[in-house]
Amino acid sequence: MLNLKCFKAGKGDSFLMTWESEIKNRLLIDFGFEGTYRYLGPLISDFGVNDFVIITHVDYDHIGGFFKWLSDKQHPINRQLTVFLNTPNLIVAPDSSEKVGIKHGVNLEILLEERGIVPKPLFVESENYNTLKIGDVELVILSPSIDILSMLIEKWTANKIYQEYLNQKLQTNDRVGVDVHKKLRSKEEILKSPPQPHKWEDDLLNSSSIAFLLKYKGNQLLFLGDSNPNIVCEHLKCNESEPCEIDLLKISHHGSKHNTTVQLLKSIRCSKYLISTDGSGPYYHPSRETLVLIATYGRKNEDESITIYSNYSLDKDKLLTKDEQKNIIFKEIEELEFDSKF
Template sequence: MIRIETELNILPANNGDSILIKTYDKNRNEVIILIDGGTPTTFKYSLKKHLKEIAKIDLLVLTHIDNDHIGGLKNFFKNGLIEKIEIGEIWYNQPDAEFYESRSEKAIISVPQAEDWKALIKEKKNGVAIKEITTENRIINIKDLEFTILSPTSEIINKLYKAWLKKRNKPIEKAIKSQISICKPSFSKSLEELNKIDFKPEKSIDNDIYNSSSIAFLLRCPDLSLLLLADSRAEVIIDNLKNMDYSESTPVEVDFVKVSHHGSLNNTSQDLLSLIKSNNYIISTNGGTSKHKHPSRETIARIVCKKNRNDDILNIYTNYSLDRIKLRIGEFIADEDLKNGNWNIEHKNTFTKNDL
């Protein structure tokens, strides 16, 4: 199929991520990239209808093994549609361990989900190359597309594998159904005030090893540049951008940024944003769960008030309507916020160069 422009689709994935990119090589031949599958229901209600129109996925990326990223991929591989779609290669960091069947379809912890998907790959797509991806790869070229790997480091992956192998034989935790919180917190501080608060993540990298292991990268397509941060840690991305000689005065320039970890306040720092030049930021979330709500108002503040912004309007996009997100987390954005800073926030799922 011939394609003349890149199409970035941030699919509705509940509180997770599922990204479908339709781009092209130098001969205008279509190249398809699927990044994550969202929660288990994402496949049925969102991803499936897109995949019905696709004959080949050139690259399938599971950024990390949390349920809101792997769940939809598991259901994809269990569906008959998997037999009709060719897969070029899979990026998926996993330890070299024996396959075994998950003991509970309701498990929500990461490791049993991942082991189950490993078995499904072996059953449905045996022979497809599965590649371990770390920052040691640095730059990867696939069909004229350039991927610059920014996370995870080899050190983080080694720690992930130790945690994985330690956890895989423990009893499965019971799933807990998340309820929408009826508590609607007040947001008394202005965005300017919130941006002045120092970035202090709640967990260290080692204590957040699954998110820290996220595969995050800069993707340069023929007509678009995308910074896709999965659920990566700001500290890791900062180190790698600086190692590439990016700085506040010479930031990396991209058309769109997929903000890390659904806009959590623990993954997007002021220092990270100072290394990025973009006017378009995308947050993938329906508002989260009663325990983990996002996007945080702090993250919005850091994006809007970043110190090296230009004078152009800054756009923040959500893949669910603002009204739906507010039902879960409250009035995280008020009309008063939009009066300062020359910025806009709106719901949008599909992006092309015409949106720039």
């Protein structure tokens, strides 16, 4: 059995997967914000040689709790732990040093060195060499490409990324679930002119996100981080005529309208979707457009039931009409389990 825990990570992501092979393996995907660590700490205090961490990308809603973990001197970190993280040189610690013992401006590379952790890169190297085996689990890496990482390193610096984080923090409002000041588009408008993904060159921080297809004893789970859907579709090797059977799709970028496309949804067969967000500003994810596309293209027809899981309660009535909610189950969860199909 594979167990997936979905932590309350604010606007961010944090998931813990546990499964039984010959030995017990665990995989932590992202750390959310700093406050997420209060949920994570007790569960990862004994992480060791059989456990793995993936930090999908450099946004602070995915790595904030990572700093908290590195600074928690009461709990040693096993140096044999495997951590996958691209471009650690582009990350500096957030400015909350009085609480977590880190001074603003300290590069993540220094903190990792102090803990004896040497992160490994994880990206699409070639069409024939993009898989990672962890016991009975296989990860097929779908994003990012080396071109994206190279341009990220060329265009961005650690201080520039940190300033971007501070700017977003200033825009943050209290949790309201949807932006009440924005006029919602009709379903007809959305389907006639669906939102388009950003060019990856114009959205390097999110496009550099690690995305992968997780395979476990007949189950297939798609974890998309904040990745670009065009990049994912390019490497997924599925299409409308030959769709992949997916048991769970972790929607990219907390349900942003620019990260879920008609092409992606038509390339898979899936009845279970997962969105990680508390719905707060400035972006008020998930987008209505994303839910309309899932309801329309994420199933064969409206008579087929689908489930949209979330780690917080979604205000569905402000996102979809009653008619649009037909045969859609919205469910707030803390964990999911997947039995072996073999």
